[in-house]
Amino acid sequence: MKDLSYNPGSIEKKWQAKWDADQLYRSVIDNSRPKHYALTMLPYPSGDLHIGHWYAMTPSDARARFKRMQGYNVLFPMGFDAFGLPAENAAIKDGVHPMKRTRQNIERMRKQLRSMGAMFDWEREAVSSDPEYYRWTEWFFIQLYKAGLAYRKMSPVDFCPHCNTTLAREQVWGDDRHCERCGTPVIKKDLEQWFFKATQYADELLRFEGIDWPERVKTLQTNWIDRSEGASVIFKTEAGNHDVEIFTTRPDTLWGATFMVFAPEHSLVDEVTSPEQKAAVEEYKVQAARQSDIQRGAVDKEKTGVFTGGYAINPVNGARIPIWIADYVLMSYGTGAIMAVPAHDERDFAFAKKYDLPIIPVILPEGQSEAVVGDEAYIGAGVMVNSGMLDGTPVNTEKGRKNPSIAKIIDWLEEKGVGKESVNYRYRDWLISRQRYWGSPIPMVHCDIHGWNPVPEDQLPVTLPEDVEWKPTGESPLKLHPTWKNTTCPICGGPATRETDTMDTFMCSSWYHLRYLSPHYDKGPFDEEEYNYWMPVDTYTGGIEHATMHLLYTRFFHKAMRDIGITEGHEPMLQLRNQGMVLGEDNEKMSKSRGNVIAPDILVDKYGADTVRAYLMFFARWDMGAPWDSQGIEGSARWIRRVWTLFTDPQNASGSAGTASDETKRNLRRKVHQTLKRVTRDFENFEFNTIVSSLMELMNEMYKAREAGAVGTDEWKEAQEIYLKMMAPVAPHIAEELWVDYMGKPYSIHQQQWPVVDEAAAKEDVIEIPVQINGKVRDRVTVAADASEADIKSAVMASEAVQKHLEGKEPKKVIVVKGKLVSLVV
RNA sequence: GCCGAAGUGGCGGAAUAGGCAGACGCGCACGACUCAAAAUCGUGUUCCCUACGGGAAUGAGGGUUCGAUUCCCUCCUUCGGCACCA
Incomplete structure (x- = not known):
């Protein structure tokens, strides 16, 4: 006698142990099958797996399982990013060695990870703090x-x-x-x-x-990389004839450069400073050094600076321009020195106004007859003036050579050998x-x-x-x-x-996807045979917070190793998808101090892993995330239990088995194949929420079909089979239990092929078409799915409601969209 | 300031070629079962009105179209990133 009540605790433990013993999820090279490397970001072993890990990992696991059922040889590994500060900071407090703590935490987290029922291949686990890992x-x-x-x-x-x-x-x-x-x-x-x-x-x-x-x-x-096109120009210092290289995005405004500004830390500051200005310059340098970057970086801070007493020579016209130091010029960007063109740069304008420095306009705005100094810097388009050989050249707002004035001056600078086209990055x-x-x-x-x-x-x-x-x-x-x-x-x-x-x-996490390939290999960082089969990563999933950190480092690392000859291809990860964040029920980020943390272990105890997985896939768009709703999970729990009841207790249906009408059977089969089509598409697209809702819908249909006597028919058996296969990636334990123990199918459901959509079965044969009159739906007519335009039209004209709204008038226009809608314009 | 994403019922969300807005679920209401409650099952649930009928509605306003949540323009709000970057 089978236990009729759904008991996730025992089912899940039983199957996890069996899958493990049978090495069901062991991935080995198999050249007869296409490979699929599904990677999800590895956790730091903090000692506790939180709901965010589940949210990232279980849908990734479901998709990996789906790919596997589609016939791919799937690699879905897991490991630990085990070096890092928290373990060391804890050691400072309590003296427990980071290695010991890390090992304990990993031990605990492995158990928690196993409770997910994910298809991780634990034989490939890699731990970045193990000497056999960090050796590489x-x-x-x-x-x-x-x-x-x-x-x-x-x-x-x-x-x-x-x-x-x-x-x-x-x-x-x-x-x-x-x-x-x-x-x-x-x-x-x-x-x-x-x-x-x-x-x-x-x-x-x-x-x-x-x-x-x-x-x-x-x-x-x-x-983040922030590429900026412009030119570098060499100015000479009057004292000592030193080269001063500056970067500018506006080399075309060189004739308007009326002074030069060095960052206080610039190496030539002492060289150019005159004896009279020495004291003032020293004092400014000290003051700037004391200020933090934050203070220096405050946007609305009034600009300050000091004249060095030195001069530079403008290479385009030989003009003698004063050199100042000011903290609005940063040593960390460009060369730490700028040419200041106050007429056409807001910052230089503010500085020139404050210290009464000359302002020479070199761009004549469109529609104006004379270039004058206004109340602010002019940064728009126009025509070059006061600029020697550039006079008359049009200026637009494009960067680099796309701007005719910039293209012309760059050519000139390169020809004279005093400057060249140049690109600067914010990236360090x-x-x-x-x-x-x-x-x-x-x-x-x-x-x-x-x-x-x-x-x-x-x-x-x-x-x-x-x-x-x-x-x-x-x-x-x-x-x-x-x-x-x-x-x-x-x-x-x-x-x-x-x-x-x-x-x-x-650095450790820049190559962990390679260590998974052969975690114990000792002749190199990875076994080349494994590399050739599995790489590159086909789908990579994880949080967006690593966009400019891990994800950028990994790309850099891969490209550097490609050039060294260790890796192949230009990119390590072909497809990337980011999940959103699960917030607390109070709509705030989960944290211990807010007391709004949802613990997955407690949920698994209460509902079982299958329900937790299903809810995480169902409750929000995966890429968006949403606040947790502890009542909402009841809906997923109900779904799982109703599926259980549907499969284990078909006898309580009121309709007697096998008596379903042909129409009932046809409708059931249609719904099954329509659902299969949608679920397949949604798995491809990482749209997990609609997968679960489609499965809920189909279940509701199956309950109705059961009432109508569908149990025992071929259509019912097919529906059950396809249902469990579609459910298997989402809720792997209950699907296996029902598949093996209740349907008597061969173990394991996770080794079954993904079902094929029967397009003919999925097709509707009768459809209801809305009829719009002047854009408003006034009636619906039922026609055959393949009805011709003429048939649809006559059905529409036969409708009483339509005739009523036409009020005897002939429609001016009739638009028939086959299979979709009819629109009448009166 | 610059760049990007997002605004749909009480809530999460659906609508994947421009074609029935609100699937599915939560919550809520009512009903069945029960001595009762829970669980379960069933029915209903965008808003408004003179209610078997009609109107409005996908952040706001405009445009294209027979038809717009979907395409275009202008705004508003929220979130994220960058920011004295020369």
């Missing part, structure tokens, strides 16, 4: 170094005083320039740090050909060094004689020492270790010291 993170660093793409430089870098480490530019967020992780405003520190030359790939990173990524992500990356090289312990070591050694050199590759990995002291000093705990940093120079064998900073964890 180090190895990649060395490959970048050898290719000239990793370098060390002293520069003012962003430092989070709370996390006690430097951050990459991408990890500094918002108006107040706070740390992406902890929210603390960052400060500047002058430090020698390792960088990757990401800017070398700026132009290529702006191209997205051949990848199907959301416009949103492409826009974010494009804005990737700062890799972190002053922390719990990260992949940077495998570099410093010797007083031979400088920096990589650790020989056969000596990798450089492993983290276990006996370290946790102190929040702002320096790497590795530096404070008594012996770890002492080593020998790989060139001369003499005494040398190791790099004690560790790598940004985004």
